[in-house]
Amino acid sequence: MSSTPTVYDVAERSGVSIATVSRVYRNPDSVREATREKVLAAARDLGYVPSGNARGLASRSTGVLGLCFPDYSDPDTESEAAAADADDDHAFMLYSDQIIRGMERAARRHGYALLIAASLSGGPESLVAKVAGRVDGFAVLARTVPTEDLEVISRRLPVVMLAGPRDPDGPDHLDHIEVANADGQRALTRHLIEDHGLRRLAFVGGVEDSPDAQARFDGYAAARQEAGLSVPRAPDVRPELMTQAEGARAVEALLDRAGAELPEGILFANDQMAIGALHALERRGLRVPEDVAVTGFDGIPLGRLVRPALTTVRQPMRRLGEEAVDLLVHRLGSSGTAAEPESRVLPVDVVRRESCGCGDVAG
Amino acid sequence: MSSTPTVYDVAERSGVSIATVSRVYRNPDSVREATREKVLAAARDLGYVPSGNARGLASRSTGVLGLCFPDYSDPDTESEAAAADADDDHAFMLYSDQIIRGMERAARRHGYALLIAASLSGGPESLVAKVAGRVDGFAVLARTVPTEDLEVISRRLPVVMLAGPRDPDGPDHLDHIEVANADGQRALTRHLIEDHGLRRLAFVGGVEDSPDAQARFDGYAAARQEAGLSVPRAPDVRPELMTQAEGARAVEALLDRAGAELPEGILFANDQMAIGALHALERRGLRVPEDVAVTGFDGIPLGRLVRPALTTVRQPMRRLGEEAVDLLVHRLGSSGTAAEPESRVLPVDVVRRESCGCGDVAG
DNA sequence: TACGGAAATGAAAGCGCATTCATCCTAGGT
DNA sequence: ACCTAGGATGAATGCGCTTTCATTTCCGTA
Numbered sequence: 001m002s003s004t005p006t007v008y009d010v011a012e013r014s015g016v017s018i019a020t021v022s023r024v025y026r027n028p029d030s031v032r033e034a035t036r037e038k039v040l041a042a043a044r045d046l047g048y049v050p051s052g053n054a055r056g057l058a059s060r061s062t063g064v065l066g067l068c069f070p071d072y073s074d075p076d077t078e079s080e081a082a083a084a085d086a087d088d089d090h091a092f093m094l095y096s097d098q099i100i101r102g103m104e105r106a107a108r109r110h111g112y113a114l115l116i117a118a119s120l121s122g123g124p125e126s127l128v129a130k131v132a133g134r135v136d137g138f139a140v141l142a143r144t145v146p147t148e149d150l151e152v153i154s155r156r157l158p159v160v161m162l163a164g165p166r167d168p169d170g171p172d173h174l175d176h177i178e179v180a181n182a183d184g185q186r187a188l189t190r191h192l193i194e195d196h197g198l199r200r201l202a203f204v205g206g207v208e209d210s211p212d213a214q215a216r217f218d219g220y221a222a223a224r225q226e227a228g229l230s231v232p233r234a235p236d237v238r239p240e241l242m243t244q245a246e247g248a249r250a251v252e253a254l255l256d257r258a259g260a261e262l263p264e265g266i267l268f269a270n271d272q273m274a275i276g277a278l279h280a281l282e283r284r285g286l287r288v289p290e291d292v293a294v295t296g297f298d299g300i301p302l303g304r305l306v307r308p309a310l311t312t313v314r315q316p317m318r319r320l321g322e323e324a325v326d327l328l329v330h331r332l333g334s335s336g337t338a339a340e341p342e343s344r345v346l347p348v349d350v351v352r353r354e355s356c357g358c359g360d361v362a363g
Numbered sequence: 364m365s366s367t368p369t370v371y372d373v374a375e376r377s378g379v380s381i382a383t384v385s386r387v388y389r390n391p392d393s394v395r396e397a398t399r400e401k402v403l404a405a406a407r408d409l410g411y412v413p414s415g416n417a418r419g420l421a422s423r424s425t426g427v428l429g430l431c432f433p434d435y436s437d438p439d440t441e442s443e444a445a446a447a448d449a450d451d452d453h454a455f456m457l458y459s460d461q462i463i464r465g466m467e468r469a470a471r472r473h474g475y476a477l478l479i480a481a482s483l484s485g486g487p488e489s490l491v492a493k494v495a496g497r498v499d500g501f502a503v504l505a506r507t508v509p510t511e512d513l514e515v516i517s518r519r520l521p522v523v524m525l526a527g528p529r530d531p532d533g534p535d536h537l538d539h540i541e542v543a544n545a546d547g548q549r550a551l552t553r554h555l556i557e558d559h560g561l562r563r564l565a566f567v568g569g570v571e572d573s574p575d576a577q578a579r580f581d582g583y584a585a586a587r588q589e590a591g592l593s594v595p596r597a598p599d600v601r602p603e604l605m606t607q608a609e610g611a612r613a614v615e616a617l618l619d620r621a622g623a624e625l626p627e628g629i630l631f632a633n634d635q636m637a638i639g640a641l642h643a644l645e646r647r648g649l650r651v652p653e654d655v656a657v658t659g660f661d662g663i664p665l666g667r668l669v670r671p672a673l674t675t676v677r678q679p680m681r682r683l684g685e686e687a688v689d690l691l692v693h694r695l696g697s698s699g700t701a702a703e704p705e706s707r708v709l710p711v712d713v714v715r716r717e718s719c720g721c722g723d724v725a726g
Numbered sequence: 727t728a729c730g731g732a733a734a735t736g737a738a739a740g741c742g743c744a745t746t747c748a749t750c751c752t753a754g755g756t
Numbered sequence: 757a758c759c760t761a762g763g764a765t766g767a768a769t770g771c772g773c774t775t776t777c778a779t780t781t782c783c784g785t786a
Contacts, residue, residue, distance in 0.1 A: 057770095
């Protein structure tokens with residue numbers, strides 16, 4: 001335990017050169033069997049484990065991919081965790097968990113390990129830099145890392161931006177993967193209009209600078225236009241945060257404003273708010289979906305558990321992680337080829353449950 | 364993008380020595396402000412990101428903790444994932460997910476990043492060695508890594524074994540953390556006996572070599588003894604796998620064997636089997652808990668969703684991850700002090716739900 | 727204005743491994 | 757037995773950074 005053994009120790013003990021020791025690990029077939037055995041035996045005796053750092057330094061590649069995501073104490077995700085009862089807290093996956101899972105699996109398939117780190121919003125030389133220095137390439141959840149940092153880092157290694165549209169001000173040579181926010185919301189809106197025959201609809205948007213929320217609103221607006229309904233220029237309500245509490249408040253505002261002209265359906269830019277709205281509507285004595293249909297967006301697990309179960313649009317977070325790895329691995333493979341930045345959009349699913357008026361459909 | 368900039372480049376461009384560049388990142392206060400600015404500016408221009416490998420090599424510490432867990436395609440966890448509908452597949456956390464979450468949070472608090480890797484069961488020089496070479500210390504889920512490998516690795520850096528009792532044949536200088544399997548099962552068994560007045564009980568065990576399952580059986584046996592019931596030497600049924608299918612089969616076997624003497628309660632060594640049993644019992648026209656009580660062990664989220672909701676013992680997997688980090692960080696702090704291997708046991712909770720006869724209790 | 731000590735900086739020596747290139751064996755061919 | 761082509765091995769160098777240790781620069785002070 002005192003001084004950890006190195007190639008030199010193993011080489012000495014087995015009577016070969018360090019080059020041979022190195023070869024035993026890197027390219028076993030290039031060493032005669034007898035020699036190899038000797039070396040491995042010595043290594044075992046000594047408790048030798050190759051230093052990943054040294055190896056990485058010498059071969060300039062780490063065999064590790066990275067993932068940076070927002071700190072859990074981020075208001076957005078925090079509320080998500082708090083949404084479930086304290087008891088359930090640990091039972092449900094956050095987005096980041098799903099992406100981690102997807103990336104880990106995909107990374108493993110390609111022989112990579114995964115380094116994960118939530119960026120503490122403050123930190124000067126944040127974890128991001130640390131991660132960037134230790135991996136061959138990495139993925140970043142949108143708005144986790146300051147654009148300027150990404151600019152610098154992405155010049156050194158491949159970076160793929162996840163979930164969240166390409167930042168026009170950001171580095172333009174970043175790959176990026178997002179989900180079909182607009183398409184999903186549009187499909188869901190059409191479902192309400194066409195299948196349930198609803199016409200008086202309201203849309204509760206998201207925070208000002210969320211491109212995701214904006215894209216969802218656009219999808220909503222597009223569906224209205226296609227249906228010949230009036231095309232709104234902005235969400236009917238635009239809360240500060242996309243939390244349950246804000247969702248509840250939004251619905252109050254909507255009802256107060258509407259008077260007798262209560263909307264037949266309210267679409268929320270995320271599940272959190274929709275669930276908050278469910279509670280608020282219940283308190284007001286309104287039935288969902290009989291009096292008013294409600295839909296969310298995201299497909300969080302909690303949405304399945306509430307009553308009525310929430311109709312929503314599910315994002316394939318797990319696949320997001322997988323695609324990210326694919327992209328990175330591909331970039332790493334065809335090094336030198338400074339190909340065009342790639343941009344992928346993953347399709348989403350409309351999940352019809354009870355809150356829109358569909359029966360108790362599986363899902 | 365061609366040649367990534369190094370300290371030398373930054374040093375040259377800013378007219379200082381590489382030592383100063385290094386100091387700017389490592390210990391900014393030891394450099395005059397004007398100098399620092401110069402260096403940072405140059406770094407920005409060049410797109411410089413310190414190499415974690417070089418840093419790690421030189422300072423012999425990585426600032427990274429590791430976690431190795433079994434491959435998802437492991438029969439045990441695989442069935443767990445398959446248990447939920449395909450749709451829910453991504454909605455629920457596996458054990459590993461929860462541990463990852465716990466470790467990531469704790470690691471971040473201590474300024475570490477987390478490197479995760481599922482060990483592909485086969486692999487010669489598995490990922491484990493790779494991980495071991497790149498971290499300051501790491502945690503291993505029981506039975507993920509061959510004992511001999513651990514023996515070697517644990518001589519080089521701190522390793523903590525998770526969930527699963529100390530392996531008597533294994534390295535004796537490993538820290539390890541487990542959950543109170545025996546205590547939990549004992550408490551649950553007592554609940555059935557004392558609170559529900561059940562006396563004809565059966566226990567469905569786990570795979571032969573699972574120390575966890577064994578510990579649970581021991582707890583069951585202990586509770587019987589305390590209650591003055593006959594003390595079994597072995598589980599009434601011991602399936603090959605701890606899957607839903609095996610749980611269903613076990614219950615069939617039990618019923619066929621029992622004839623009219625149907626047990627009043629069946630305790631399963633994990634939730635998976637218990638849930639399988641629920642289905643089997645329903646098919647046989649038996650009501651749970653009226654005709655027979657059923658309990659599981661683990662506290663998987665699915666247990667809350669089945670009807671009747673499953674009474675079980677919940678393991679604090681998340682905390683397991685946190686404690687692991689604490690232990691590792693502590694070891695790393697007091698280096699040199701070859702302290703005694705530490706062994707922690709985390710308490711578990713009995714979660715009373717419907718399947719044991721308790722009302723619709725929260726939890 | 728000159729002096730002492732602290733703060734700032736530079737020079738140089740590794741950290742542990744991969745990797746040419748050169749050297750040495752080994753085996754096959756005649 | 758002798759020569760040669762290849763395969764196995766060794767020597768040496770560098771990867772990019774941290775870290776003493778020595779040196780220089782700076783400040784306040786006499």
